[in-house]
Amino acid sequence: MNSPGSSRSGFDAIKNLYEEKRTFTGRVVFAAVLCLLMIGMLAARLIDLQLVRHDYYSTRADDNRMRLTPIAPVRGLIYDRNGALLAQNLPSFVLDITPERVRNLNDTLERLKAYVRLTDQDIARFRERMRKGPRYRSVTLRSNLTAEEVARYQLNRFDFEGVEVNAGLVRDYPLGESAAHIIGYVGGISEADYARLEAADYEGLSQIGKSGVERSHEDLLRGAPGTKIVEANAAGRPLRELESRPGSSGQNLYMSLDAQLQLVAEKALGDLDGAVVAIDPRNGEILALVSKPGYDPKLFVEGIDAASYRGLLEDKSRPLYNRALLGTYPPGSTIKPFMATAALNFKTVTPDTGIYCSGSMTLPGSSRKYRCHKRQGHGTVNLDSAIAKSCDIYFYQAAMNLGIDRIDEILGQFGFGKPTGIDVPNEKGGLLPSKEWKRRVYKQVWFPGETLSLGIGQGYLTTTPLQLAQGTARLAMRGLGFKPHVLHAIADPATGAIAGVAPEPLPPLTGQSAELQERVIHAMQLVTMFPGGTAYRAFKDAPYSSAGKTGTAQVVGLKQEETVAPTFDSTPKHLRDHALFIAFAPVDAPRIAIAVIAEHAGHGGSVAAPVARQIMDQYLLGKVLYNEDPAGAAAAAAAAADPALEAEEGVPTEDEEPPPATPPPAATPR
Incomplete structure (x- = not known):
């Protein structure tokens, strides 16, 4: 039997103090190096955050706290030569959604239908607008809400995170179908529009002039967008407005059209399809421009539904066709x-x-x-x-x-055989x-x-009817003439100053x-x-x-x-x-x-x-x-008419010989 002393000496015999010390030292060194690396990485990150990229991250932090929101400018008004409104902006309630603040967009849209009328076209237009902008900016879902819709939503607004009802403006055309072909209309900004315009000019805007004067003078009517800085909490809810920089409203335009004359011309044409162009031969200003049948431009302001648009396209009388400028x-x-x-x-x-x-x-x-x-x-x-x-x-x-x-x-x-160059788009020659x-x-x-x-x-x-009117004006002016145009004057809404548009003479x-x-x-x-x-x-x-x-x-x-x-x-x-x-x-x-x-x-x-x-x-x-x-x-x-003859160009009258070539005395116009 071994004694206790001999057992202890055997344990000491198998113990390797050198190896244990080396292992421990290695572990300490590894831990120290790891700590130094982590401290170095932390120091490098701190240097990056605080020194190298301080401006960048400071801006990002401000963006999280402060939201830069564009303010849409007020679109300019359109008047006739006597001050009658042809295109105006009416107050409207607008339903806006900020995509970034909505957890389940599909569910939100579905639940909103219980309080606000939403069509498939409204939703499709909203998704298209949302896709074109940053998610932290609000996007209009529907405009022109009724008072009843606003009241129903406001009673349940706390159930909809990121959804707000705001005051806005909607384009309106007081004369309806009258002068629709020359005034035109506004509509949603399409991919084709974005491809040809400067995005910065349309910050906060969702509409653009699509036809007529609304399109040809878009740069004057649009105005310049402004901005406002809003402070938000961590959840993105606005807390207060820090700064506001209003943009500039669009210019107000006075057309050469006479609204009363336009109505008389349309009434005179009655139920007949056709066109009328009246022009002032002294300066080329268009006094009236009629194309019948017409259409209601209000249908296009918020986006016309597919069925209604198809109905207009398939109408054999072609109400969308501007006969005065395109009809040959x-x-x-x-x-x-x-x-x-x-x-x-x-x-x-x-x-x-x-x-x-x-x-x-x-x-x-x-x-x-x-x-x-x-x-x-x-x-x-x-x-x-x-x-x-x-x-x-x-x-x-x-x-x-x-x-x-x-x-x-x-x-x-x-001027026959070529466009007149009138300041309205889509003219044939x-x-x-x-x-x-x-x-x-x-x-x-x-x-x-x-x-x-x-x-x-x-x-x-x-x-075209416009070419005939221009040619007639040149006859009236004994060979002189002016380029046809519809812009009569430009008014600055900020100062009230009105600048007339000078006529452009044509070669005699x-x-x-x-x-x-x-x-x-x-x-x-x-x-x-x-x-x-x-x-x-x-x-x-x-x-x-x-x-x-x-x-x-x-x-x-x-x-x-x-x-x-x-x-x-x-x-x-x-x-x-x-x-x-x-x-x-x-x-x-x-x-x-x-x-x-x-x-x-x-x-x-x-x-x-x-x-x-x-x-x-x-x-x-x-x-x-x-x-x-x-x-x-x-x-x-x-x-x-006598069926035995082809009818004369006018109602048959006395078959007298013309008087000698001395013009009859001109009556003095009242």
Whole structure:
């Protein structure tokens, strides 16, 4: 048996003090190094936070405590030339959501439907807006809340974290459909809009001008956004407003439009589809611009629903289509004064040159008949009687003598074939055909018969109502003219200062003598002031002098074997002729020039001329003296027309010879 002493000596024998000491020392060193590394990392982080990136983290901390929120500017107002409101801002309750403060967005949106009316389109528009901005900024879910909706929400507002009802403004158009095509409307900012605009200019804004003046003068109307700094707690709830820097409101715009004249023009056109443009020839200001049918711009302010928008797009009458700027029509006989100007300019005729009208003519070597609208013919006509009675044969011959190149030259000077450059977007330029154009488009040569068709405003030639009005204004100004525009003046809401817009003069017509211009104008006076004129019935008792030209543009022409035109009632509406009329007044000191197009309405003298007469009455006299409904006049003219003949351009009148080329005395306008 081993003794206790021997057992202890054995334990000591297996104990390695050196190894234990080395192990312990290693552990201490490792722990020390680890501590030093951690202290070094902490020191490095402190240096980074406090020294290297102090400004960055200080800003981040302030951002967590203070929120920089954009303040949307007040959009400028739009007035007519007399101060009548055309576009305004109305107070509105707005439902805003701050996405960052909402835990379950889908649940919140679903629960909100119990208190506020929300459509799928509202939610889709909200998600689109939310996607484009930072989550800490509020996004509008719905505007224009009713008082009842606001009351229901406020009773339950504590159940909705991050949802607030705020006061806002909503765009409103007091005249509704009237002038909608020229004023336009605002709508939500789309991806395409964001791609072309400066994001900083639209901080806090959710809408932008989409059409008309609202779009073309967006930079003036928009204003500059402001900012406010709000202190928030750790949960993101606002505590107080630290600072506010208001932006600047948009400029108020005065349009050249006369709201009362616009309403009269729309009423005068009645139920007919078409367009009216009235322009001040002295400065190019648009006084009235009508496109019918129209639409209610309020539908687009908060976003139109898909069904309503599809209904507008599929409507065969095309209410969204601005006929005054986009509609291209054959000008018909309204082109004849411009053709007469070209013929006199190049001396292919004189004012007294007589041309015999038998009712039809043919080109040498051709059997194709080119007919006059009066099948039995007008007999021998000169410039005055040709324009007064709208003889087609005279202008067939005039066009043939001129040739397409010289026609292009003069009509181009009047502005046909290119946009006028009006300060409203989306304008078409019509078509002024030429030899080069036909060769490029159709790979064909120009034929003489096409020149004849051009002489009476048919064939390839198309114009917009605005181009016709501009051309008429240039006739009224004896070759001078101004670029059409709708902006009349700009008002600063901060100072009240109003700055007028200077008209932009156009180059004068070249090669036109004053004497020859007066002869064309005298002939146009015969249209409205002489008993044989095609618009005499509409203007015979007007207390002011006027000059005009009727037009009836064929949609479908007669076949060669046809000698009798179909009656108005027997022709399907979409195949009926367009009624046109151009005019200006007073003759010696023009103040207004007008172009009227009534689609598929018949004859210019019986339909379009009465529309122009009512507009001129309102503008020159302050009241309408002539109150004949154009649709009723068209029906009466159709019923009275001789079925054996193609109807005249106006209601048949006494077949008298025009007076000598001395303009009748001009009545003094009231």
